[in-house]
Amino acid sequence: MLNVPRRLYSEGVQKQRDEPAAGNEPSHTKDTPGRPITKNIEAARESTRVVREKVLSALPNLSPHENIYNLPNFLTVSRLIAAPATAYLLLHDHHKWALALFAYAGITDLVDGWIARKWKLQTVAGSVIDPMADKALMIILTVTLAVKGAIPLSLATLILGRDASLALAAIYYRYASLPAPKTLQRYWDFSLPSAEVHPTTVSKYNTFLQLILIGSTLTLPVITSGGEYASLLQHLGGSDEMLRTGMTAFQCLVAGTTAWSGLSYAFLKNAVTILGENEELKAKQGARGRAIIGVTFGGVVAYAVWLALTHDAEGASESDQIGTAKDDR
Structure with a gap:
């Protein structure tokens, strides 16, 4: 049974008491036999209709839901x-299928946003899972490519360490700038804004370059595995060695932009805007947040450099020895 709000029910009952039905005589007029019952039934139906319409009109405001x-x-x-x-396909050396699935992810990332804006289908759920899907794709493929040896361990450490450092700083910014009382429920209530993050310019370029790096790394084994792609490469005057050299240079470029973009959040004061009126407290909170990024990501950069000089260098020399042995044969 529909639970009618008490206020709407009271209004309907009061309307029934105060307003006589259309065509009825005043209450003090003497009715003919049989008419009072009919008039009362009609008045009750009218008041029920009014209450029902008010309840139905109030329901969307009482329980709003998005069509997700x-x-x-x-x-x-x-x-x-x-x-x-895609990671599963990579681990089992299905490079063409992995590349196709990555291309699908890139295309749908553009298409779903365009459709949502074109036909006004934006939802809060979509605004949450869209960046989640992008970040999951980047993190999972970075780890998988590092395990397969397709990208250097030092570069994977920089990419993953940057995200981890920014996530740690975001946790601090959210807690420090949240208006009192600081409860767990209020912490996850994002209708209570506390801080705004403004992606730096180099960070935007870095995200684009990282996606190009992942895509080109997935494409490289497809081209160098032989067949029509290898023949086309030779026809264009290229070689496998030339592609690998270019890939190494591009990896160095992405490593530089990743380190730069992460450290930019530690030095630029306008990268994060803390909401509130206490300017002195906001300045302290901003300095502490930047310090968190500087210390944590600075340590990541130092560790990545050490990996590049030790682990990655040893792996490169072993690859060269294997290549020389094959040439001698």
């Missing part, structure tokens, strides 16, 4: 599923 079952959200969820699927 739309095409943009479906594409976003499929992209979220594509991340571990």
Whole structure:
């Protein structure tokens, strides 16, 4: 049974008492036999109709729900599923399928946003899972490519360490700038804004370069595995060695932009805006947050340099020895 709000029910009952039905005589007029019952039934029906209309009009405000079952959200969820699927294909050396699935993820990342804006299908759920899918794809593929030896361990450490350092700083910024009382429920209530992050310019370029790096790393074994792609490469005057040299140079470029973009959040004061009126407290909180990024990501950069000079250098020399042995044969 529909629970009618007490206020709406009272209004309907009061209307029934105060307003006679259309065509009824005043209450003090003497009615003919049989008419009072009919008039009372009609008045009750009218008051019920009024109450029902008010209840139905109030329901959307009492329990608002978004329609999350739309095409943009479906594409976003499929992209979220594509991340571990691509990693599985990579681990089993299905490079063409892995590249195709990565291309699907990139295309749907553009298409779902366009569809949501074009037909006004934006939802809060979509705004949460869309960046989650992008970040999951980047993290999972970075780890997988590092395990396969397709990218240097030092570069993977920089990429993952930057995200971890910024996430740690974000946790601090959220807690420090949250208005009192600082409870766990209020911490996860994002309708209470406390700080705004403004991506730096180099960070935007770095994200684009990282995606190009992942895509080109997935493409390289497809081209160098032989067949029509290798023949096309030779026809264009290229070689496997030339591609690997270019890939190494591009990896160095991405390593530099990753380190630069991470440290930029430690030095630029306008990268994070803390909301509030106490300027002195906001300045202290901003300095502490930047210090967290500087210390944590600075340690990551130092460790990545050590890996590049030790682990990656040893791996490169072993590859050269294997290549020389093959040439001698």
